[in-house]
Amino acid sequence: MKRTLSVLVLIIVAAFAAQAQITFNVNDLINLKRVGDPQVSPDGKWVAYSIGVVDKAANKTVTQIYMMAIDGSNQKQITNGTSSSSSPRWSPDGKWLAFTTGGQIWTMKPDGSDRKQVTKLSSGGGQPVWSPDGKWIAFSSDVYPECKDDACNEAEDEKTEKSKVQAHVTERLLFKHWVEWRDRKRTHVFVVSSGGGTARDVTPAILILRRTEPQQALITLFRLTDRTLFICVILTRSRQHLPTATSTYNL
Helix, strand or coil: CHHHHHHHHHHHHHHHHHHHHCCCCHHHHHHCCEEEEEEECCCCCEEEEEEEEEECCCCEEEEEEEEEECCCCCCEECCCCCCCEEEEEECCCCCCEEEEECCEEEEECCCCCCCEECCCCCCCCEEEEECCCCCEEEEEEEECCCCCCHHHHHHHHHHHHHCCCCCCCCCCCCCEECCEECCCCEEEEEEEECCCCCCEECCCCCCCCCCCCCCHHHHCCEEECCCEEEECCCECCCCCECCCEEEECCC
16 A cells, blocks of 8 residues: 555656646747737628748748638638738628738738739838728838839839948938838838729828838728728837828829
8 A cells, every 4th residue: 555655656746747847948939820910801700810930940930821710610721832921901892801922912812712913013012901992902112202103112222232332321210120221211101903003102292101110000000981091190119199191082
């Protein structure tokens, strides 16, 4: 009997010792999948969301878009590849998803099929927002404020890249975001037909839209109505409110 009790005690102690050795280290943290940006379909039956997986060898996180029923069932990955896909946004009728991949705005059906490229800007685009009638998509893009078309932005990028002078001069804070410099470019809001075509800069003269936060700080704070694009408050890291800008245009 005593021997049995001794064996049981040893087993319990060994179990606790093994449990104590289990730790959560940095590799465990890196290997965690990043789930975010849930978007409920207009009929309330489905959720589109993103999952980011860290590629340690490439030193980057690759994000893909997933779909599942509102109760958590029928989970399915609807984008794939080596490039990230993010920012899924439902069309008002629930038949399409706008999303960002390769630095451009695309659309696809909720099952991931019938993908169509909407924008083809050298400056790229992100954070799409549908108009209530589903005919238009608003998005943000970092451009040179003095440029009036994409050819000008492309030429300025090429000139900067080929310049022998690569020094940066700044007179403000937040001159760099991660590995990207914040020099001359500003974040402007564009509108494009949801079927593709020429994108229109609806904030060409508003230079206050300098990028002081990630794109979400701008794009989530405006709503697109049938005929007026309202850009609300831009919040800086110092928590100061810049003026509210309203741009009106006819579709």
